[in-house]
Ligand SMILES: Cc1ncc(COP(=O)(O)O)c(C=O)c1O
């Protein structure tokens with residue numbers, strides 16, 4: 001499998017190259033040259049497999065030249081062994097047609113662990129074989145950071161530096177990152193938004209000498225390996241509910257567009273996904289795009305679902321590339337105009353193609369609290385604010401045909417957002433025993449203005465300290 005940049009100028013890579021490169025050298029994102037498509041019979045043969053086995057077989061379709069199926073199987077088995085639920089990603093029925101796909105049973109209680117626990121092992125395997133080391137720089141609005149730190153802490157060939165927006169994550173999210181005092185981990189709080197953090201990560205990658213000097217690598221979903229490792233859980237849910245012989249819809253609370261892109265990928269691989277519903281908080285650029293082809297930037301505003309306080313959804317570029325007929329030059333020009341003008345000029349035909357499959361939905365904080373309350377009092381289901389946006393979006397935009405099930409990505413454990421959940425239900429969800437002393441642990445992080453030179457100096461200092 002070869003991977004191409006969405007901007008058409010970078011050299012193609014294999015899976016190993018993509019894993020290590022993160023962002024393509026032309027600033028674009030890597031996409032598979034063609035989608036590995038499975039026949040209905042091949043999909044049926046995957047029904048009922050344990051999650052690690054299914055994950056290994058599907059990811060192998062993307063990584064076959066780099067990793068044998070046996071090696072991948074060992075990695076997925078180890079990656080999911082520590083999850084707090086035997087099914088890894090259980091489906092919980094919410095009502096007659098909707099299900100929560102619980103993706104938060106990993107070590108840091110959010111869906112990011114599903115990919116990150118594998119990614120840490122992939123990096124280790126490839127780096128050991130090559131005798132190399134890397135410096136990971138990542139941006140987080142709250143969940144990617146702790147999942148990546150947990151997956152990479154104390155790994156000899158990796159330094160990891162995570163940028164988060166100061167004061168804009170939940171306290172649990174911040175402490176999950178800043179209380180990890182391993183020598184290869186550093187946290188940087190920036191006076192800005194998640195978008196500033198993500199821009200700085202991309203700017204470091206686009207600074208070619210710095211990128212080479214630090215041997216930068218990415219753990220955000222700009223790295224194709226992250227998206228690839230998020231594909232199996234959508235297939236797992238769909239197969240459990242009757243695919244490929246029954247269509248389905250997914251509702252995904254969305255920020256950086258990586259998670260819903262993985263759902264889109266299982267459709268490209270041949271599963272009958274009828275509709276993809278995108279839930280947003282007040283930072284609803286994607287919902288506005290789907291409603292009226294209005295992809296225009298507004299300032300990021302804080303909300304009760306902080307992980308989705310995002311305006312520039314990185315992975316939308318991957319969908320755009322597909323919508324524009326995989327025309328790298330057109331994708332590059334559209335992205336450049338978005339950056340320059342703050343508005344993305346998506347041709348009408350491409351927008352119509354998107355609206356044939358996707359629906360957008362916006363829920364403000366009051367609505368989010370009401371939805372958490374409704375789920376709790378009605379179904380006895382305790383949802384975090386992000387998941388609640390997904391369930392409300394599912395109700396608003398479920399396909400008219402009631403025989404089509406809707407699977408909602410339950411992206412975080414309610415205990416990560418105890419204040420919002422308590423406000424809505426009067427019930428303060430406790431942290432699991434292994435995190436019970438989180439509030440007593442020592443925190444360590446630096447605070448900086450979002451200036452590239454200062455951030456690069458911080459990264460250089462951290463990486464050098466570790467390599468000395
Ligand atoms: C809990 C939670 N829900 C939803 C999202 C949005 O997912 P994505 O950024 O892949 O769209 C995030 C952040 O990624 C998150 O942490």
Ligand SMILES: N[C@@H](CCOP(=O)(O)O)C(=O)O
Pocket residue numbers: 139140141142143144145219220221222255256258259307308314
């Ligand atoms: N919501 C995310 C933002 C980064 O998303 P990613 O999927 O690109 O890593 C977070 O929690 O950090």
